[in-house]
Amino acid sequence: MRSLIVDDDDMGRLMLASFLEEFGPCDQAENGQQALELIDAAATAASPYNLICLDIIMPIMDGTTTLRGIRERDQQQGKRTKVFMISACSSPQDIEDAFFEGDCDDYVVKPFQREAVTQMLQRHKLI
Ligand SMILES: [Mg+2]
Known part of the structure; x- marks a missing residue:
């Protein structure tokens, strides 16, 4: 599984990366713009990400906008990338909006628990 954490x-x-790296290469980005650049580079190199974990509130480009960018690319390429939104427990409304507007697949809540993340990967048949 090739993954990207944004x-x-x-x-x-870093904590989420330490979990995901057990299952394959894991790249990291600090904002949505960086993420879309990595996603495009991965597509060009014919090694697309199987999973993208996406924070909602970020500088430069937020998670909801990034998710739209991911789905546009998916549509052009005739696929659907698994996207889990990252949330702090304090922002359920953000998650709800992301589900509704941006069509994410699931969400992981901070602080991350290894067991919960592993179960989620299994549930989505990523591992
Ligand atoms: Mg943030």
Whole structure:
């Protein structure tokens, strides 16, 4: 499984990466603009991401806008990338909006629990 974590919170990003790296290469981006550049580069290199974990509130380009960019690319390429939104427990409304507007597949809640993340990957048949 090739994954990408997009989060402006360094601690959260590194912790999630330590879980996902067990299952394959895992790249990191600090904002949506960086993420879309990596996603385009991965597509060009014919090694697209199987999973993208996406924070909602980020500088430069937020998660909801990034998700729209991902789905536009998916549509052009005739596929659907698994996208999990990243949330702090305090922002359920953001998650709801992301589900409704942007069509994400699931969400992971901070602080991340290894067991919960692993179960989610299994549920989505990513591992
Ligand atoms: Mg953030």
